[in-house]
Amino acid sequence: MTIRITWFRAIATLVGLALAGLLFAWSGVFNLAASSGHWPITDWFLHWTMRNSVRTHAAFTAPDDPADATGLVSAAGHFANACSVCHGAPGVKPAPVMQAATPPAPDLAVNAKEWSDKQLFWIVQHGVKYTGMPAWAVQDRPDEVRRMVAFVRRLPGMTPAQYRTLVGEANPGANLATCAGCHGADGRGRGAPDIPILGGQDPAYLLAALRGYASGTRSSAVMQQVAQRMAPADMERAARRYAAMPGLGAAPAGDAAAARIVTQGLRRLQIPACASCHAAGKPYPVLAGQRPTYIAGRLRHWRGEETVVDARKSHATMPVIARRIPEAMIDPLARYLAGQTRADDNHSQQY
Amino acid sequence: MMRGTRVTIIAGAAGALSACNAHQSTLAPFGADAADIRHLFLVMLAGAVVIAAGVALLMRHAVRAPEDRLTHHQGMRLVLWLGGVIPTVVLLGLLVWSLPYMKPRPLGPADLQIAIEGEQFWWRVTYRPPGAAAVESANEVRIPVGRTVAFRLTAADVVHSFWIPGLAGKMDMIPGRTNTLVVRADKAGRYRGQCAEFCGLSHALMALDVVAMEPAAFDAWLAAERRPATATGQGAALFAANGCNACHTIRRAGQAGAIGPDLTHFGSRQTLAAGILPMTTANVAGFIRHPEKTKPGVRMPAFPQLTHGEATAIARYLQGLQ
Known part of the structure; x- marks a missing residue:
């Protein structure tokens, strides 16, 4: 017996298969339980697809300078705050909750070696669908993502002591109850180039900044993670405490x-x-005496990419x-505001 | 009969068009030069209608005439006269008649000069009356009726074009060059000008209020404009605290920013944002917080950090500067 394939039969078959698929989904028979894990072949197929996607998208959209190792303190602080609960950290076990997920969050001390810096940037910036890996909480702070990429790159081989030193807390697994982990007990930002000096700042400005981070009008995934969980009274106390310090x-x-x-x-x-x-x-904030690398970093961040129109x-x-400040004037301007002079600071002829 | 009615309706509608927009129309002149331009246009239009009708009649005649109506010689003579001699005489006559219109209006040393600089996307206006100090303003130009006025036109960034259709023809504003446009207004009233050369994202939103005033009223107004305006209140303190004076001058001690428009008598202007928004408190407050929503690409930064109440206080203060 032969079955002749006609247009009608082909279309009817496709429609029938689609309806059968919908019926299967509607019935709820499919088991979504994380506890059952994946079949090995499903696991392989999903990871293969994910790796291909990351490879292709990272190659085309990740920046050419995906890592910035100059500011590991704030990256470590954010990692302790937001990432270590799932991924664990040197000397810190991951929470069992995320290890019972499908897929479980990988141990970055092992896993980070499998990715290039550009691929890590893409994953940290955008997250990965269906895995529980979230995107960076704000999409317009690639500078924060770069610092995190440099930090994650250093996780393989990082000792618990080194990690604790970076985070600046005796017990990095706990919530950062104080701001001192990154900003230092003296409000000077522990020497990190990307962390501003808070001592001597206007307390009203510090409070407004914290509220801005919490509400999202000020863009920073690192500060938002902290500020959103501060009670209004905590914000006021922190602003007053740091403003009163010398700096x-x-x-x-x-x-x-x-x-x-x-x-x-x-x-x-x-x-x-x-x-x-x-x-x-x-x-508006006090700039006199601020860290020059912080001022220059903020100005460059606001300027944005040269290739994007204003x-x-x-x-x-x-x-x-x-965007109107000439690039050559940014560093001299930052150093001038910081009160630091340098021999080669003489752009007067040019501007 | 039907055709006649239709022609009457179309002619009437065309006439009505000029009445639609009496404050920005080259067909509704309030200045001597624009009146000349309209006169030239109407004469040319009438001539063009006569010639077009003549050509149409000739074509109708040619189509209906039997073959061999004209000999070859007669035909060549027709071409010579209708295609050569008559057009040459008509065009020469038009040229000779219209050449005097091109003569610039004479300018004396006692005439008022107004420097206007086009910037993205507004007008810096400086009155330079003879024998007196200059007076700065922006986005509104006032001229005395019946007196000759010279506009000194420059551009700060890109090419703009200065066009007050009811007053005179348009003239380009070119960076590094001063073009002079001499005009005379004949009818008092409120009019409007417009940038007529593409100059950026908000080119279409770069307009200009024009006020033609009786000479005595103009002199009184200029004397008042010369005086610093004062207003006080919470808005004045907010204006200074937020650094608005870094770019905007309100003539008074210590406020000398010259990057943006002079705001000394801001409250007396009819419109906001270079002829774009009506001067209401809500519009001014909204523009302060988000100027880019009204004028994309505007040079003024947004001030979203101001609360609605703060922006409204500044707006009230500015509107108080009469």
């Missing part, structure tokens, strides 16, 4: 061109004077102003 307030000094931008602005490039907002009694970038106050 900021050093007199700006150095490059004459930078001094001119700070005090008078630069009309030709439509840069308003920094001091018109960043001055005593105004609702109309697609943030139109908030500082991003607009930062």
Whole structure:
């Protein structure tokens, strides 16, 4: 007996299969239980698909400088806060909860070796669907992701003592009850280039920053993780405590061109004077004496990628102003505000 | 009969178009040069209608005429006269008649000069009356009726074009160059100008309020404009605390930013954002917090950190600057 394939029969078969699939899904017979795990072949197929996806997307969309090892302190703090509960950390066991998931969160001391920096960047930035791996909580802080990539790269071989030193807490598994893990007991940010000096800052500004991180109007996955879980009274207490410490307030000094931008602005490039907002009694942060790497890092972050047109970038106050500052003036400006002079600070001829 | 009715309706509708937009129309002039332009246009239009009708009649005649109606010689003479001699005479006549219109209006040393600089996406306006100090303003230009006024046109960033259709023809504003446009308004009123050269994202949102005033009223207004405006209140303190004075001048001690528009008599202007929004407190407050929502690509940064109440207080203060 032969069955002749006609258009009608082919389409009817496809429709019948689709209906059978819907019937199966509707019936609820399919077992979604994590406790049963995957069949080996399903496990292989899903991981194979995931690896291919990460490889292809990382190759095309991850930046060429995916890791930044200069700021491991804040990355370690965030890892302790947000990642170690599932992945564990040197000397810290992962919570059994996520080990009972399908798939379980991998041990990064082993797993990190399997990925390139660009692939790690892509995974940390975007997360992985159907695995429980979340995306970075904000999508516009690639600088934070870069620091995390550098930290994860160092996890294989990191000793518990080294990890504890980075996190700055005696018991890194616990919630960071104080801010001192990253910001230091003295509010100076433990020397990390990406962590601002908080001592001497305006307490109202610190409080507004914490509220901004908690509500998401200030973008930072690292600070949001902490701020969202602080009670209003905790925020006020932390702001007052750090503002009262010594730190900021050093007199700006150095490059004459930078001094001119700070005090008078630069009309030709439509840069308003920094001091018109960043001055005593105004609702903007104190910059005098701030860490120069932090100021320069924030300015560069606001400038964004050169290849993206301004109309697609943030139109908030500082991003607009930062984009007008010549790249060559960013470091002299940061050092001037920090009150640090350097022999090669002389851009007066140029600007 | 039907055709006649239709022509009347179309002609009437075309006439009504000029009435639709009396404050920004080259067909509704309030200045001598725009009146000349409309006169030229109407004469040319009438001539073009006569010629087009003549050509249509000739074509109708040619289609209906029997073959061999004209000899070859007669035909060549027709081409010579209708295609050569008459057009040459008509075009020459039009040229000679219209050349005097191109002569620039004479400008004396006692005439008011107004420097206007086009910037993305607004106008910096500086009145330079003879024998007196300059007066800065922005986004609104006032001129005395019956007096000759010279616009000195420059551009700060890219090419713009200055066009007040009811007053005169358009003239480009070119960075590094000063173009002069001499005009005379003949009818008092409120009018509107527009940037007429693509200059960026918000080119279409770069307009200009124009007020033609009786000479005595203009002199009184300029004297008032020269004086610093004062207003106080919570908004004044917020204006200073948020560094608005780094870019905007409100003529008073210590406020000398010159990056953005002068706001000294902001409250007396009819519109906001270079002729785009009506001057209401809500519009001003909204523009302060998010100018890019009204004008994409605007040079002014957003101030989303201000609360609605703070922005409203600043708006009230600015509107108080009469």
